[in-house]
Each structure stands twice: as C-alpha cells, then as structure tokens.
Amino acid sequence: MFSETAIRELEETKARYPDRKAALLPALYIAQKEFGWLGAEAYEEISATLGIPKAAVRGVGTFYSMLKHKPMGRNLIRICTNVSCMILGAEKVVDFLRRKFGLEDGSTTSDSRFSLVIMECIGACAIGPAMLVNDDLYGNLTEKTIEEILSQYS
Ligand code: FES
Secondary structure, eight states: OOOHHHHHHHHHHHHHOSSGGGGHHHHHHHHHHHHSSOOHHHHHHHHHHHTOOHHHHHHHHHHOTTSOSSOOOSEEEEEEOSHHHHHTTHHHHHHHHHHHHOOOTTOBOTTSSEEEEEESOOSOGGGOSOEEETTEEEOSOOHHHHHHHHTTOO
C-alpha cells in the first residue's frame, strides 16, 4: 500500500498532466521511492490510481534500466561499459568491483551495502570510465578513485 505521502504525490502528479499516460513515468519514480523497487504491488497501485491497464504500466516500468525491477542494496552502482568507457578502462573497474566486493552485474553484496548494474551509456562518455552511485555521477575512474568514492557510502 502506498503511504499517504505517496498517494498525495501521485494525485498531484496525475493532476499536472492532461493525459494520464504522461504521468506514468513520474508515477513509477514515486512508487520506486516508496517501495525501493517496482514489483507487482507497485504496478497494481499505479494502474488503479492512473486508470491505465496493469500490463501497460508494467510494460513501461520494465523498459527503463533506470528503474529497479528487484530489491536492491542501499546503494546502487551503475557502471557504463559501452564503447567510450570500455576503451578508457571500464572492464578494469568492473573487474575491481568483482574482486573487492564480489559484485557481478545484477548482484548485491551480502551486507546489502551495494548493488551493481552494468549499463550501456549514462551520458558521461567524455569522462569515462563513468558510474553513478545512486544519483551521484563519477568519472575518470581508477581502482584507487573508485575505492575512495565507495568508502563514502555506507
Ligand atoms: S559510453 Fe560510457 S557514459 Fe557513454
């Protein structure tokens, strides 16, 4: 069940758009903030609130890699391994995360501190290899800098 705060946010979002479908993506973010990820309950609640078929809600929700489709750790690391970042050393960064934290694509550390998702491009090609930790962008990653960066997240 959505909290009263989330219901209020959903209603405000719904009122902001003349077409309910336009409110779908913001609604999915509200649900993700509420539940931590998007599952059957979130899709049903959004479907009922916006009056959009559940299959359509789920279709949009599962399309975007920026949305979480299963429970994740407290901090989500998203690393780009597309061409620019790959040329600049993304594979070394991914290998470091595997060795240091036991992280594989889609996995979570046993203490739920980090989850890792490998992505195609996060729009930071000029500062590759690049990653997002939650909503914070970092670039020019090396083993040393990534260790310093991740030490800031508990
Ligand atoms: S290729 Fe890595 S951010 Fe674009």
